[in-house]
Amino acid sequence: MPLPARPRHTIYRAHEALDGVPLIVDGWAARVIRFSDGRRQILSFVLPGDLISTSAVFAGSFGFFVEAITAVRYISYAREEFNGFLASDPELAGALLSACLAEKDEADRLAANLGRRRAEERIASLFLHLRDRLQVCGLVRDERFACPLRQKHIADATGLTPVHVNRVLGTLRQSGLVDLADGELTIADLPGLRQLADMR
Amino acid sequence: MPLPARPRHTIYRAHEALDGVPLIVDGWAARVIRFSDGRRQILSFVLPGDLISTSAVFAGSFGFFVEAITAVRYISYAREEFNGFLASDPELAGALLSACLAEKDEADRLAANLGRRRAEERIASLFLHLRDRLQVCGLVRDERFACPLRQKHIADATGLTPVHVNRVLGTLRQSGLVDLADGELTIADLPGLRQLADMR
DNA sequence: CGTCATGTTGATACCCTTCAAGGTAAGTGG
């Protein structure tokens, strides 16, 4: 039976003891690092079906907070239970391993994005990353998908201010690349957006 | 028998097939992401005794380049050989696991640093991180240690320009916090530096 | 109906980049 969380509420506080392996069943969440002065950095968005982090299988706590973006339902597998799954399903171990490697790659890509790219590129990159993840689940139709992110979330994910995100979203819209409105993101020019975002 | 690499030379190119599990025996190296237009982001510095990345044990390639900073000697364990070690030493698996978790935490911390902190804080943070790693090896005496980094390396690690790194190093020196000169880094005011760098 | 979260826009400020120039030290080949 999944646990519920309200939008904008904190699901997990950094360094708290983890009772199991948490997984988001429904809704969007974010992994976020908080500074004492209020600055925040979103490390990744956690989508339905995602483990919050593979680290939970081996570690007793996380170094980041987890916050609900939308209303969220999540479950936490007791570690023994999870190990039971692992033992019974030989493919699961492999999936867990590649998920862990993917998390590392993602973190590295994020660092490069934040360190070396400008606002437009970071935002384009974020949108394409979300698109690719949601496409796998069949949630993208006609290059449109439901995106519950507020401009504040985009700001915290890209290391920008909400005000500047607002302006950049405006220029992206005017350039005919993407449009984020009413909780729906529309990619109007996928090749153009890729060219803007691609870090080869 | 270790393989040698010259300073400033590329040891590994992103997405190249990995023949084994590489480990730096001697010298400093860096994991770096390169963009097509020449921008670079250093993901981490690899010190003597470090695996370049635990991912090598399970994956066939890396998503980043590896570059020698100083002269470097490294070895690459054949994967079977490494698995032999793993089977024979029960503690090694645990060490590998916690190294992997640490790598993930580090990547997250780096992202937060790059996304949300100013130049002074990023540089202070980098220096303290290096200090803590070298301290474990007993390479720090009197808050001084050998540091072969050029200002360009610091720039690529912190997402800044070498010119700005130069200016910030100047102010840090004048504030009596740290001094980097002649390949040696001196932390003159450890508490002060921590206060500047600490991200709670 | 007030309050809150959110989006929008303008004016101003600042952190950092870019461009440019020059200086030192080490290495190399004549």
Added chain:
DNA sequence: CCACTTACCTTGAAGGGTATCAACATGACG
């Protein structure tokens, strides 16, 4: 031994990208 190069550090001036501050509009919601 000297000219030349290369790598690196330093400093100044100017500009740009983004932040900050402020004000206002809108819709959701209790």
